[in-house]
Amino acid sequence: MGRGSSNVYDVKTNPSGIVSLGVAENRLMHEEIAAHINSHLSITKxxxxxxxxxxxxxxxxxxxxxxxxxxxxxxxxxxxxxxxxxxxxxxxxxxxxxxxxxxxxxxxxxxxxxxxxxxxxxxxxxxxxxxxxxxxxxxxxxxxxxxxxxxxxxxxxxxxxxxxxxxxxxxxxxxxxxxxxxxxxxxxxxxxxxxxxxxxxxxxxxxxxxxxxxxxxxxxxxxxxxxxxxxxxxxxxxxxxxxxxxxxxxxxxxxxxxxxxxxxxxxxxxxxxxxxxxxxxxxxxxxxxxxxxxxxENFLSTYFHTLTKRLSTAYEHCISLLKQHGIPYVPAHAGPFIWIDLSNYLSSPTVEAERELAWRMIDNKVWIATGEAYRSERPGWFRITFAVDEAEFELGVQRSVVWWCL
Ligand SMILES: Cc1ncc(COP(=O)(O)O)c(C=O)c1O
Structure with a gap:
């Protein structure tokens, strides 16, 4: 976890915190899950x-x-x-x-x-x-x-x-x-x-x-x-x-x-x-x-339908931004993240340059997981989580390398 798990961004309480797009965290159904637990959990002896x-x-x-x-x-x-x-x-x-x-x-x-x-x-x-x-x-x-x-x-x-x-x-x-x-x-x-x-x-x-x-x-x-x-x-x-x-x-x-x-x-x-x-x-x-x-069963009958619909919407939003900025990616159909190629933004095709890029993004308050952590065979690949609030995702992209290289 490390870098992205402290000083985490929150629109109200910590707007200058780090937008965390580096953890495999699906936040699209947080409200529904929290509401279910809050209305059902009963502590018995x-x-x-x-x-x-x-x-x-x-x-x-x-x-x-x-x-x-x-x-x-x-x-x-x-x-x-x-x-x-x-x-x-x-x-x-x-x-x-x-x-x-x-x-x-x-x-x-x-x-x-x-x-x-x-x-x-x-x-x-x-x-x-x-x-x-x-x-x-x-x-x-x-x-x-x-x-x-x-x-x-x-x-x-x-x-x-x-x-x-x-x-x-x-x-x-x-x-x-x-x-x-x-x-x-x-x-x-x-x-x-x-x-x-x-x-x-x-x-x-x-x-x-x-x-x-x-x-x-x-x-x-x-x-x-x-x-x-x-x-x-x-x-x-x-x-x-x-x-x-x-x-x-x-x-x-x-x-x-x-x-x-x-x-x-x-x-x-x-x-x-x-x-x-x-x-x-x-x-x-x-x-x-x-x-x-x-x-x-009632909850589950709608839960997965809504989850996958929201994943589709968040994925479309993500790839439209990637396309807009000319970022290559591996097309995905499962999970909350996507594997993207930022090698064009490296100062050299090395792991050191990838690390340097990741730190520059952290300094700019966005965390995206490095390919090095995933033992990628090629430097410059990153994993970005898209299953988050749309505005927060957009802010993360704005704080990332694609923006300051425009
Ligand atoms: C493939 C895979 N397995 C396991 C885990 C960790 O799961 P847990 O939170 O249940 O420890 C993750 C978390 O990212 C994962 O992506």
Whole structure:
């Protein structure tokens, strides 16, 4: 988080603060979520106890299972309560998972660019080595979500083993962060086969599963297919396949801190995570708040419709400004951000110049996430969050490099 999380802009209380467009924060449904929680949350005597234990209440785990059974995930086999372990955010889930799956120094494959948080989640406690997969330094650049990219993962895996770092898992972000696109089913199938070939875990982080939207770039966006929707046993030992979900993104609630580890055929791994879950125990208040929402079918029936409509509007506004300023971008159809190319504004094609540009923008009171943090293979790319108030987004763009270079 760092730079953009202090002295944050507020139109009334801190107009000279930093406009934060660098966090994957969907603010488009804040009012609706806050209103739901404020009108439903009731603290009972049970909320003040340790309840059902440290991996989420039975009620929440069942509600997550029901929700996933009935929304974008559509698991091949219906999810059950015991296949869901809840911790204080998906970051905590990844941290615990890395700790349970790997010895310190062992590797997990991550494609470049990668969601920045994966690195710290894997490294800081578990001491896992991110094995970064490159797609550009080849005779022909390969798109990271394409079928050809699967071979790049295999090459990186083989290289890692040759260098003495065993690989235990492949971690995908689906839909992709920072590109904001889904992996197509035939590509996911190839990942299932690759993981089967090397007997490694496939972890699919699906936190943006219900944030798919239409736009002029994608009038009919591709349908999201969860890794759980496959007939997994046909491809791989099902104990190796895991899905992650949480409240932060689709429910616009980064601050509530709830994340779910969902795995249908690995009770031992759930047990191992439970054994260390005390350190990431979700609060009963957060637990109750999400549970109330997940059980409220009336609320949900309009919530996702409105969320995706607002994402479409905010995305159109964002790309119209990008086009106006001649900024290239990767067309997206999922999530609250877009990957943009500011390399024309670098003083030289280097990471140092990218850092310098980011600091100049911070000095000018706007924070946009640098490609370097995402382990981008090319300097000059940034990730900008568009799912924010329109006026604030425009102010952010005005404070950014595109304006002072006019
Ligand atoms: C792909 C992905 N996974 C996990 C997280 C973190 O989720 P949480 O807030 O539940 O820890 C983020 C946040 O940006 C994310 O983009």
């Amino acid at each position: 049970r909320s003040l106890t340790y309840g059902d234990g440290s991996v989420g209440s039975d009620q929440l785990r069942q509600s997550i299972a029901n929700f996933m059974n009935n929304t974008a995930f559509r698991p091949k086999k219906p999810l059950e309560l015991k296949q869901v372990t809840v911790l204080a955010g998906v970051s905590s889930v990844i941290d615990c998972l890395a700790f349970c799956l790997c010895e310190s120094g062992e590797g997990i494959l991550l494609g470049r660019p990668t969601y920045v948080g994966f690195i710290s989640d894997l490294v800081n406690r578990a001491g896992v080595k991110p094995v970064l997969v490159e797609f550009e330094r080849r005779s022909k650049a390969i798109h990271p979500t394409s079928l050809e990219a699967v071979k790049c993962y295999e090459d990186a895996l083989i290289q890692s083993i040759q260098n003495g770092t065993p690989v235990r898992a492949l971690l995908l972000c689906h839909p992709h962060n920072p590109f904001g696109v889904c992996y197509e089913p035939h590509v996911l199938e190839a990942y299932l086969k690759l993981c089967a070939k090397y007997k490694i875990h496939l972890i699919s982080d699906e936190v943006y599963a219900n944030s798919i939207f239409a736009s002029t770039d994608f009038p009919t966006p591709p349908k999201f297919t969860s890794v759980l929707a496959f007939d997994i046993e046909k491809y791989i030992d099902p104990s190796l396949v895991h899905c992650l979900y949480g409240m932060s993104k689709d429910f616009c609630s980064n601050g509530i801190r709830l994340g779910a580890f969902v795995s249908q055929s690995n009770p031992d791994l759930h047990a191992a995570m439970r054994a260390i879950s005390k350190f990431a125990w979700p609060s009963s208040l957060a637990d109750t708040a999400w549970c109330d929402i997940l059980k409220d």
